[in-house]
Amino acid sequence: MSIHTDLDEVGTTQLPGARSVAFMDSYLDALNLVERLHRLLLDVIKDEFERVGLLEINPVQALLLFNVGDNEVTAGELKSRGYYQGSNVSYNLKKLVEAGYMHHQRSEIDRRSVRVRLTEKGRGVHVLVSRLFRTHAEGLMDRGVLDQKGVEDITASLRRVERYWTEQIRYIY
Structure with a gap:
């Protein structure tokens, strides 16, 4: 299931201002990217295992x-x-x-x-x-794709999202 699937039901017009709409779009892109990266990681591992004959x-x-x-x-x-x-x-x-x-x-x-x-x-x-x-x-x-600071920034941002989501789950119950 794509994260964008039900966007029309949520309605970006509920968010005030263009800044919020832009943030929502970026947030959904980030969620899709995390999902794709996990699947891609599994594919990378699968390819390595096929290369070495571990099936x-x-x-x-x-x-x-x-x-x-x-x-x-x-x-x-x-x-x-x-x-x-x-x-x-x-x-x-x-x-x-x-x-x-x-x-x-x-x-x-x-x-x-x-x-x-x-x-x-x-x-x-x-x-x-x-x-x-x-x-x-x-x-x-x-290859200059990421340096130490870049990885630390990504990790810190993802941990903040993790904490936020965890708080949201706890709040529900």
């Missing part, structure tokens, strides 16, 4: 392995720590355990809780994705 896991699972890294976490912590953004975490965990990328163990204290960590095979994927991201970071700097 048994998908890019979402690869990002999960990358984000877990050296940590041992519960399935619930994967979402609360921001390691996993999807809605089907249990499916992806099951697939990664079955394929030998993650190890899972029931908690001795709370048998309902499962702790997960990477196996050596999972660490290999973590290293592969780390190298890919390092190569991209170097390329962005070397």
Whole structure:
């Protein structure tokens, strides 16, 4: 679904002044860009995995392995720590355990809780994705696409939007 889909229903005329309309247009463009960048990131990971012949896991699972890294976490912590953004975490965990990328163990204290960590095979994927991201970071700097300040500015802006949205969700409840 495109973010612009229901713009007519919202009606930009509800916003006072041309400045607000311009801001709304820029805001929607930024939202679309964030969405496209995430999909593009998954495509970049997929292409790298195809290049090296790693075809048994998908890019979402690869990002999960990358984000877990050296940590041992519960399935619930994967979402609360921001390691996993999807809605089907249990499916992806099951697939990664079955394929030998993650190890899972029931908690001795709370048998309902499962702790997960990477196996050596999972660490290999973590290293592969780390190298890919390092190569991209170097390329962005070397080609003058972004510098340290640019990345810090983008990150700070996105964190402010994240805080705003989080406050909006809390306000609803």
